[in-house]
Amino acid sequence: MKTVSIIGIGRVGGALALALDGKNYKIENLVARTTENAEKVYESLISKPKISSLESLNEINSDIVFITTQDSEISGIAKILSAKVSENSIIFHTSGALSSEILKNLTENAVGSLHPLVSISNSFLGKERFMDAFFCIEGDEKAVETAEKIVVDLNGRSFSIESKYKTLYHAAAVTACGHLVATIDAAIEMMEKCGLEQAKAQKILLPLIKSTVENLETQNTAEALTGTFARADAETFEKHRASIRENLTDEIMEIYLLLGMRSLKLAERQNADRERVEKMRKKILLAKSELKC
Ligand SMILES: NC(=O)c1ccc[n+]([C@@H]2O[C@H](COP(=O)([O-])OP(=O)(O)OC[C@H]3O[C@@H](n4cnc5c(N)ncnc54)[C@H](OP(=O)(O)O)[C@@H]3O)[C@@H](O)[C@H]2O)c1
Numbered sequence: 259m260k261t262v263s264i265i266g267i268g269r270v271g272g273a274l275a276l277a278l279d280g281k282n283y284k285i286e287n288l289v290a291r292t293t294e295n296a297e298k299v300y301e302s303l304i305s306k307p308k309i310s311s312l313e314s315l316n317e318i319n320s321d322i323v324f325i326t327t328q329d330s331e332i333s334g335i336a337k338i339l340s341a342k343v344s345e346n347s348i349i350f351h352t353s354g355a356l357s358s359e360i361l362k363n364l365t366e367n368a369v370g371s372l373h374p375l376v377s378i379s380n381s382f383l384g385k386e387r388f389m390d391a392f393f394c395i396e397g398d399e400k401a402v403e404t405a406e407k408i409v410v411d412l413n414g415r416s417f418s419i420e421s422k423y424k425t426l427y428h429a430a431a432v433t434a435c436g437h438l439v440a441t442i443d444a445a446i447e448m449m450e451k452c453g454l455e456q457a458k459a460q461k462i463l464l465p466l467i468k469s470t471v472e473n474l475e476t477q478n479t480a481e482a483l484t485g486t487f488a489r490a491d492a493e494t495f496e497k498h499r500a501s502i503r504e505n506l507t508d509e510i511m512e513i514y515l516l517l518g519m520r521s522l523k524l525a526e527r528q529n530a531d532r533e534r535v536e537k538m539r540k541k542i543l544l545a546k547s548e549l550k551c
Pocket of ligand 1: 266268269270289290291292295311312326328329331335352353354355373374376378379
């Protein structure tokens with residue numbers, strides 16, 4: 259049985275405590291600044307850990323220490339920890355954007371990052387989200403080995419990247435998740451111009467979005483691309499462009515054109531007619547050059 263201390267009992271910290279508790283792990287410390295969520299989590303734990311502030315703890319000897327505070331707090335916590343933590347403790351943070359480099363002042367310890375690639379909106383729902391989730395792991399060899407075992411115990415799936423690419427990995431996740439939502443929001447704005455209410459427009463688009471995502475379960479991005487750009491249909495593109503120019507902003511036009519350029523790359527991978535693709539690319543570049551911004 260591994261002992262665990264968790265620093266920062268917010269959404270992720272609480273979810274980790276609930277998910278690991280009683281498996282192969284004993285939760286020893288819930289280290290909290292404000293204790294409301296920690297107390298709620300504590301009620302559901304078999305381990306019955308100590309709830310305390312970092313300042314009030316003289317030493318931390320757990321096998322595993324998670325820092326699950328906001329990203330901006332991690333380096334400050336690492337500094338305080340260096341004077342309190344046993345050199346045998348393996349220390350992780352769960353940030354997506356930061357690598358384990360931020361823990362390097364803990365020179366005696368194995369350090370790593372373990373990022374669950376899921377959205378955790380509260381600790382109790384979050385506990386369920388770890389199953390089948392992918393976790394990005396990087397750090398010292400010993401930390402990576404330990405993290406792989408933790409992910410298996412959470413019924414998740416892990417993959418590793420080099421520390422230097424951690425922020426790029428996070429940008430990829432934002433592009434696939436947040437930017438997808440932003441793209442859908444642009445489409446909703448276009449639908450609103452057609453006279454539909456926002457909520458109705460979202461509802462109408464949802465089956466289309468779902469079917470596209472489902473296609474990606476079995477097809478690569480080139481195979482899954484359909485529509486005007488997959489066909490390199492320059493005539494329809496010109497009509498879209500005229501209609502966007504007449505009804506919407508340059509911002510929407512820019513999004514449409516930028517993603518259109520990317521779609522053309524996919525069309526090429528689908529072996530679309532080269533001449534048609536080239537003709538369309540020139541039209542997009544011309545349209546981009548005419549944008550004010
Ligand atoms: N939520 C997600 O979907 C998700 C998914 C993957 C990874 N992550 C990563 O996981 C980490 C935590 O995210 P989160 O969403 O769980 O954040 P959160 O809900 O804001 O929780 C952070 C917790 O840390 C506490 N804290 C801050 N400084 C502290 C200190 N000095 N001592 C003790 N506790 C302290 C905060 O206390 P206060 O309440 O007093 O501020 C808060 O309870 C971040 O690195 C984030 O990037 C989040």
